[in-house]
Amino acid sequence: MTGWIMSIVGVVVIGVLIDVLTPEGESNKYIKGVYALIVVLVIASPIAKALKSDIDFSKYFDSAFQTDSTFVDYVNDDRKDEDEQKIANSLKLRGYENAQVVIFERTGNIYGIDRVNVDITLCSHTKEECEEEIKEIVKKTVNCNEVRVYDNK
Numbered sequence: 001m002t003g004w005i006m007s008i009v010g011v012v013v014i015g016v017l018i019d020v021l022t023p024e025g026e027s028n029k030y031i032k033g034v035y036a037l038i039v040v041l042v043i044a045s046p047i048a049k050a051l052k053s054d055i056d057f058s059k060y061f062d063s064a065f066q067t068d069s070t071f072v073d074y075v076n077d078d079r080k081d082e083d084e085q086k087i088a089n090s091l092k093l094r095g096y097e098n099a100q101v102v103i104f105e106r107t108g109n110i111y112g113i114d115r116v117n118v119d120i121t122l123c124s125h126t127k128e129e130c131e132e133e134i135k136e137i138v139k140k141t142v143n144c145n146e147v148r149v150y151d152n153k
Helices: 002-021 026-052 069-093 127-142
Strands: 100-105 113-119 147-150
Touching: 002 026, 069 100, 069 113, 069 127, 113 127, 127 147
Parallel strands: 113 147
Antiparallel strands: 100 113
């Protein structure tokens, strides 16, 4: 802490010298700009050191914050429903009006899609005709790599 204060004092002294010794004109503006950058770096240097250190914040905040799992589940279910509707709308635009979409989420609090199942039993197309196209539509719509297409005809 004392080293940081001494570096601030040193920068202030150098700033006074720069102000006294630099001539008026165009170069003075650039010199003061560089000096201002140095001042900001010297003042902000303890922040970088604090970020690099391994401070255990859990002893300060562990009991203060807890996850509301009910709310997280509600938000994740809402996002899942929106994604299923988005996929169904994208498929409908391509001619798959009656496709049934089911998203399987990854486990955990953070929403993520594990796989998408698309049932085209009620569509007029067969799995062999459109499987690759449906997989591409789903992958582009929700960025999911595992897509399974079912046809129970």
